[in-house]
Amino acid sequence: MYNCAKCPGYCCSYPLIQLTKRDVERLAKHFGLTFEKAQKKFTTSNWEAKYAMRRKKDKIFGGICQFFDTDARRCTVYEARPAICRSYPGGRCGYYDFLSHERRAQDDETFIATTFSKLEKDNMAK
Numbered sequence: 121m122y123n124c125a126k127c128p129g130y131c132c133s134y135p136l137i138q139l140t141k142r143d144v145e146r147l148a149k150h151f152g153l154t155f156e157k158a159q160k161k162f163t164t165s166n167w168e169a170k171y172a173m174r175r176k177k178d179k180i181f182g183g184i185c186q187f188f189d190t191d192a193r194r195c196t197v198y199e200a201r202p203a204i205c206r207s208y209p210g211g212r213c214g215y216y217d218f219l220s221h222e223r224r225a226q227d228d229e230t231f232i233a234t235t236f237s238k239l240e241k242d243n244m245a246k
């Protein structure tokens with residue numbers, strides 16, 4: 121149905137990755153930090169979410185989760201990843217369907233289709 125190993129990581133580039141308190145606790149334990157230090161280091165807070173995943177720049181999507189290896193295109197905290205990452209995509213991955221369709225259309229198995237305009241990418245990098 122989908123193969124994360126062949127995907128550039130669309131789901132990890134989502135602008136808001138919302139964590140729970142339990143997620144922050146798990147990350148704190150994983151890195152041997154206090155809850156407060158992990159909260160400060162790994163999350164930001166805004167009107168949408170108390171614990172929003174910090175992001176970093178990415179050459180493909182503009183911005184991506186801080187824990188994403190942007191060269192290997194994979195998660196670096198798989199064992200300690202948040203609940204939302206564990207539950208996604210559930211059954212079928214819409215992003216992977218989109219990617220597969222574009223790769224077939226381009227007849228190129230390495231093609232990376234982006235779903236974002238340059239303006240969106242610039243905004244997502246912020």
Ligand code: SF4
Nearest residue numbers: 124127130131213215
């Ligand atoms: S977008 Fe889908 S295929 Fe790609 S990494 Fe996420 S879950 Fe895997």
Ligand code: SF4
Nearest residue numbers: 132185187188195205
């Ligand atoms: S924690 Fe891992 S799986 Fe979740 S968004 Fe970040 S890189 Fe992706």
